[in-house]
Amino acid sequence: MKISFKKLALSALTATALIASPAFADKVIRLAHLNPDSPFDSHSGAMSAVFKSLVETGTNGSVKVEVFPNGQLGKDDEVIQQVRDGLIQSAISSAGGIASHYPLVGVFDLPFAFPNIAVAQEVINLNSPFGQKLAADIQKKTGLKVLGLLDSGGFFAISNSKRPIKTLDDMKGLRIRTMTLPTHEATIASLGGQPTPLPWAEVYTALQTGVADGQMNPIPIIAFAKFDEVQKYLSITNHVITPYIWTMNEQFYQSLTPAEKAVVDMAAQVAVQSGVGISRIIEASAQKGLPKLGERMEINAIPPAELKKLAAAAQPAVRQVIVEKFGPEGVEMLEAMTANIEQAQK
Structure with a gap:
């Protein structure tokens, strides 16, 4: 047995x-x-x-x-x-x-909802x-x-083994590991990628073997998980924070x-x-953060004009998932979050 x-x-x-x-x-x-x-x-x-x-x-x-x-x-x-x-x-x-x-935790996944880390810290707070x-x-x-x-460690960036992501077109066809969240899957799909939901314990091996081309996570998590060993490109998208x-x-x-x-x-x-x-x-940190990842990975920031294109593609898709999956409760929770985001910017 x-x-x-x-x-x-x-x-x-x-x-x-x-x-x-x-x-x-x-x-x-x-x-x-x-x-x-x-x-x-x-x-x-x-x-x-x-x-x-x-x-x-x-x-x-x-x-x-x-x-x-x-x-x-x-x-x-x-x-x-x-x-x-x-x-x-x-x-x-x-x-x-x-x-x-x-399941309502999915309201956090509205792409590009938080303008910066200061606002995120003020809202994602008990x-x-x-x-x-x-x-x-x-x-x-x-x-x-x-x-x-x-x-969870900061804004998400996207790493992959195929190419740098500089425009919306660069996402097409990339198999990106996501958490088992319909909102995350909708984000990647709306950008032209192929969402690949996997448990955390399987991510490194999936990237190493090519089951997934890439993944999305905050910089500290990418660093301690040593994804720089199995990924070549890191694109600073700042598209979601969970x-x-x-x-x-x-x-x-x-x-x-x-x-x-x-x-x-x-x-x-x-x-x-x-x-x-x-x-x-x-x-x-030079030992564990972006500078350290840059020793092995090619890092690029996405121009603001291209980020707007990503947001325009992803936000409607994720809003629709929230409406379909969570109904009026989800809409109410999303509105409460976005109201607090607006309040935190004043």
Whole structure:
């Protein structure tokens, strides 16, 4: 009988929870994320490290934090289900992972909706009007408490192994890996590419073997995933920016004392700020950002006139998907987001 590593890991995790001694901690937060554990290599690595330190010191050890990075407990959507089921207590998840539990996350994918990173940071924030509306709706529909909301590492760029993307025509026929999101697939298809939805764990191999010609992700993710090893061209499209959503099992959260809740809330807020900061640092870093990627990849920015052509092709297609897939709720959520974007620019 074949037993997957994921099931073994989860079984071991459950067994450990059952035999854990109260002498070590009254409560344990098992926190999972997909990215490297190092706080200097990924935003979720930084967030989990800061959160662990602040929670354990702030509660004087009554709450411990155990971190499971690099997708150790399974794919993103599976880990979120584990949080919902109470098998683990918390997860920092991509939009692609949360989409199967909360499809309305797709409203973020309206191409070229955010004019710059400052506006994006102000809107993709648990304290913004839109962030509060989104968090409340996620909790209503999934039962999950939202601890944090931030961008997934910056604006998306498109890399590929065939040619630089300088005009709309250059997208034609390129097989671009996307998350399993209909909005992302519609974006690539509207630009003339062939969307190739794949789980994160399969992306590097797909690029290496030619199953996909390219992919789209923020610069820090392209860097730590080492896509420069299997991609030649990197085009700065800045066409979309997606959230990372940090959730916690609501029943576990309610089991905390008021003092412990205050520490967890504070620690999550500071951890998110750390994650946002490290993403901007990685983007600019000569060791891990664009300068580093430029050692192996040919990097180009797309002229504003061509970006307008891309936006004109992609925005109507994605709006249509939002209307068809999500109905009036999707339209309302999209309008709330765009209103907050306009407000943030004043």
